[in-house]
Amino acid sequence: MTYLTAPDRAGQFADVVLGYDNFEGYLKDSPYFGALIGRYGNRIAKGRFKLYGVEYRLAVNNAPSALHGGVRGFDKMVWKVANAAVTAQGPRLALTYFSRDGEEGYPGTQSSGLSVNRAESWTDLSQHDRLSFLSEMAAANGSMMFGV
Numbered sequence: 001m002t003y004l005t006a007p008d009r010a011g012q013f014a015d016v017v018l019g020y021d022n023f024e025g026y027l028k029d030s031p032y033f034g035a036l037i038g039r040y041g042n043r044i045a046k047g048r049f050k051l052y053g054v055e056y057r058l059a060v061n062n063a064p065s066a067l068h069g070g071v072r073g074f075d076k077m078v079w080k081v082a083n084a085a086v087t088a089q090g091p092r093l094a095l096t097y098f099s100r101d102g103e104e105g106y107p108g109t110q111s112s113g114l115s116v117n118r119a120e121s122w123t124d125l126s127q128h129d130r131l132s133f134l135s136e137m138a139a140a141n142g143s144m145m146f147g148v
Contacts, residue, residue, distance in 0.1 A: 030075065036114060038074030039099060039106050043067050051107060058105035070104030074112065082113070092117050 005013040019033035020026055026033070047060035059070035068075065074097060083094040092115070099110040 027076075032068060032075060035068070035073075035075035036079070036097075036112075037068045038097075038112060039069050039104070039110060040066070041068060047105075054107075056105055056107055066104075072104060074099075079114075083115075090117065 006016045007013050020030075043062060043065040044058060046064050047058040047066040049056055049058075058066035059072070060066055061071045061073075067073075077097055077099075079095040079097045081093070082096045083092065085092050094113065094115045096111065096113045099106070099112065101107060101109050
């Protein structure tokens with residue numbers, strides 16, 4: 001999401017999204033604005049760990065540690081749109097991502113998913129916010145980078 005308005009105490013609407021104004025900004029070195037973090041959230045010291053006696057070496061992106069999944073953590077991956085719909089209750093979006101064994105040095109495969117629903121009434125949103133959300137869903141065209 002690149003734009004969403006909400007009222008302040010005085011009822012004045014303003015953009016409340018912290019992040020970039022376009023999709024391309026999220027593809028660069030981002031400070032994890034709205035990111036999906038994975039496989040691990042936080043730092044793993046020296047970019048390595050032992051599991052059942054086997055040492056795994058991870059991609060180090062915050063020397064000397066691995067941070068938030070590595071150089072290409074989940075925030076840099078293209079997530080598949082599993083479901084995108086606009087209902088009477090508002091927009092709904094479900095995303096999935098499959099991480100292969102060895103990705104960024106992590107052992108085993110991992111299937112991840114995320115569902116997002118608008119909490120407030122769809123009809124209470126401004127026309128601009130509805131169009132913004134729908135255009136982003138349309139631009140996804142079956143898959144999207146979800147660091148937003």
